Amino acid sequence: MKNQVSIQGKFQYRLSGWKYSAMVRFLLFLVLSILFYVSLMSKIIPPTYDIQLGAVAEKDILAPRAIENAVATEQAKEEAAQHVQLVYKITSLKNEVLMESMFEKLLQINADSEVTLGDKVNIFKTVLPNLVLDHADKQIKGFSDSGQYNEPLLQEMGKKIREQQYRIPEETYYKMPRLSKEDLTAMEPVAKEIVTRLMNDQILDAQTVRAKVPELVNASTLTKSTTREIVQELVRAAITPNKFFDQKGTEEAKGHARDNVKPVFINKNEILVKKGDTITDEMYQRLSGLELLKDQSSNWPKIGLLLIVVMLSLVIFIFVKQSRLSVSHNNAQLLMLVLIVLINIFGMKLFSLVQNLDYPYIGFLAPTALGAMLITILLDMNLAFIAAVLFSVLASIIFNTDHLQPFDFRYGLFTLAASFAAIFSIQRASQRSSILKAGMIVALFGMALVASLLLIEDHSSKKEMLFALSFTVGGGLLTAVFVIGLLPFFEVAFGILSPLKLVELSNPNHPLLRKLLTETPGTYHHSVMVGNLAEAAAESIGADGLLCRVGAYYHDIGKTKRPIYFIENQTNMENPHDKMDPALSKSIIVAHARDGVEMLKEYHLPKPIRDIAEQHHGTTLLQFFYHKAKKLSEAEGDDKPIEESDYRYPGPKAQSKEAAIVGIADCVEAAVRSLRNPTLEQIDTMVRKIIKNRLDDGQFNECDLTIKELDQVAKTLNETLHGIFHSRIEYPSDLQAQAHSQTSGMKRE
Incomplete structure (x- = not known):
């Protein structure tokens, strides 16, 4: 019966929560499909323009003159506020007085011969922790009565002191009733001196300071191990934070930072209306002299793109479903896969924005092997091969500058070769330096492939070839740098333990x-x-x-x-x-x-x-x-x-x-x-x-x-x-x- 309950509990555990939800799983694959669609839309679907009041701008529009950018100004104010250092207040809590109170209680209770040993232990368990809180409350009330600190700061003091209150070990309470008056007399000055010394420092985290207590106690004049142990625990209990976050002071500092920000202007020929912005009446008046073509585009390209996206998504869905990997049932790992795909596509789209006729090979600088390398390290090598094929298809579309054909096989082949090289070189990596070596291998494979492609075309100049090869080396190094930078994020955010x-x-x-x-x-x-x-x-x-x-x-x-x-x-x-x-x-x-x-x-x-x-x-x-x-x-x-x-x-x-x-x-x-x-x-x-x-x-x-x-x-x-x-x-x-x-x-x- 016990085994049956355990199995049932495990089954419920595995099926509960978003990590194992079928609906969440469906939504993640839907997000992946939408991601594919959006990333390819600008290259597959012909652009249309409809500049009317209340419409959405489908292209960037340049400013004819200098205009204040209210949104950018507000953003600058927020950035200035975010750069303001948090304000902390240092308080004097006089914890040496708390130490005196503790020893007074110890002397008083131990001196009472009518109280049994067990009752003394129970009294100590209740009285000593309460002394710490009572002392803190008394200090905070004094600050409140004097008006020295604001109310949110006083509340923060009480909260942090309670959160970081030290819990004296159970066995220490059983040793306290055996202390003689002579023992307590010898212990008190030692404990007060250590507390005074430690509380003179700025303490944000009491646990860190408590770690210094054993060394100070062992260096004291106390000779008995029991007295040293009890002093150590009492001092730890008396150590509290004295540095507290001042919310109100921080908000005031941020307010001053916002007020000191100068207005941000959009200069002539800079972007006035970004792609996706809604055309307001003000914008419409500014753009009234601009003639734009309104055209109804065909839906067939959209249908064709949708079919491509469905096929790409199905490839991943079928592989994941039929595999025995944890990503086949763990939505957290599926979410990580979606994020890796998003980052890889974002990198390709970013470099495609600066791709033009002057630098047609700048697409080789994009870290297209980034996703395959991350998937190999964090998830699975076989899944990385499938992702490499998908990334190669995406790259051949995203970096295509020839609008007569939707695909440029050069970037697709380059991405495939670079990704495969990354997978083979990183699969047994055991050190961070291995990632940099893998990046160099990616660069070497990429250079060999790009050189062969340019030689086959036989119309590229030496300058173009030099640029292309340089971009390829840079792409391999960027891949390694981004993997090294992103890997800790995925390890922490998803609890991944990579080799x-x-x-x-x-x-x-x-x-x-x-x-x-x-x-x-x-x-x-x-x-x-x-x-x-x-x-x-x-x-x-x-x-x-x-x-x-x-x-x-x-x-x-x-x-x-x-x-x-x-x-x-x-x-x-x-x-x-x-x-x-x-x-x-x-x-x-x-x-x-x-x-x-x-x-x-x-x-x-x-x-x-x-x-x-x-x-x-x-x-x-x-x-x-x-x-x-x-x-x-x-x-x-x-x-x-x-x-x-x-x-x-x-x-x-x-x-x-x-x-x-x-x-x-x-x-x-x-x-x-x-x-x-x-x-x-x-x-x-x-x-x-x-x-x-x-x-x-x-x-x-x-x-x-x-x-x-x-x-x-x-x-x-x-x-x-x-x-x-x-x-x-x-x-x-x-x-x-x-x-x-x-x-x-x-x-x-």
Whole structure:
């Protein structure tokens, strides 16, 4: 029943929202068709003109004299306003007074011997956060009474202070009642000094400043680890932003900027009426002396263009529908495809505007291979080939200067060759510099094709050939530049993890990986090993191995918040879980997945990486602490049963093959590492046991891993582990003797 609910929830999830809406899908293909039609309309359909009052101008009309352009003037005012820097106000919130209040409460409550330990903890949980808010409200009220700041700014202060309020960890509250009066007396001046020092800076983001607290506390005179820890948390709670956005001040500055803008004039012979503008009475009076021809055009060219557009759209529709790509059901990726097509067509149209008889080959400067390169990197190589053919058809029409024929095969052939060269050269790119190399290859292929075409025509001058070849080189470089510039936009806007982005995220110099290495070297080594295992396993079943490897690097980043509570980081020290309640231990261990997701969000890592960090444990059971809790309950004679669900990870279960594989590799690596001198049989048994347990526990119910794929994953993990642990595997006695004999013989020789 549980599995059925999970499957049903997954089905509803996939069908809900615009990303999987059939109507949205239809509209996107309609937009694509309209885009094709509009981009080709000016080249296929003969222009008509109807200059009448209330009509729409179908061509640019030049101004006979200098005229003020009210629209441009207003636009200039808006641009001036947009360039105004945001206004911020720095306030003095006197948080050292807040620190005094905190310690007064600590002394007062700890001194009351009639209050139990548990009640003190509950009091601290309520009183300390309220002290922060009460202090902030008091300061803001004082500012309001003095009239020092405007009301929107005061509201912004209250909002930001509440949004960035620090949440003291649960375990810290349990340590506070054990503080003696001497401890609090020693802690207070240290805490006040640190708060005063930090609050002297301009603080827009309190979290950034709170990161400096541990270093300052460790450099203080406090010697006890408990007092240092509690001071650290209290100081973090007392740190609030003191730099706030002033909406009213910003609007006033923008108003001054608008007032200082001078009127914009349209000079003589500049555009007075743009194509598409409605002819107003004022325009009509100005244009009354202009004679324009009104003609009824034939509808046959429109019908012909419509048929071309339908065929182009059908090519994409049929390919996408029959493919197994995610774009076949994910409207977000279809939208990205439409945007790429739009950008590529826009680039071609832009260069076609400056194409004339003096520079007939300027169309070779257009980055026509831009779309094919982006589709290869972000979507799929085969789809890029289909798009390249479509772009070649569009280019042959858009860059056609011979109105006797609707197509110019030279630009179509050039676009096709350049796009194919781009696809072949970029398909396995793993660095941003590879895009520039691909651009050079596009330029070389384009030069060879253009040179051959001009030689075949045999009537181009050396100057024309030089211009054409120069434009071709420029087009290849422009293609690379635009791809490099647009790629981050698509990666961020659509959550795309391209191979280039994944390679960048795998760099050890990334702040999070550097933090993992320096603060938790044991976890870092574990993550690297998991990455190697997960990548090999994923590639063996056709999943994204690079995503698995990079996701594994970050999957345990949450352990950096409490590193000593995890076994791989406990070197030459006592395990703190030995003296802790199993429920508290479970909360700490489980929290690393949630903490990891929060850290990854803070550093803006893509969602697939965050999903792996969140889902790699699924809803598995923490067996050690579960059984420990049961034993303690039995020993204490507690009749209340220990629920297994209380000792499981909160999930969700793995939603993708990659998340499931990282979870398996994580468990396998930790389990095999715990074995002393593992044998081949032990490794094989351990790997298959872990996979079977997870399968029986329903951890793969929400991802599309098959039994056959799980078997292949097990085989690959075994092969990889055999290579990693080969030097640690003990030989059987007969092989040991044989190996010793061969070694002795080699030494004698």
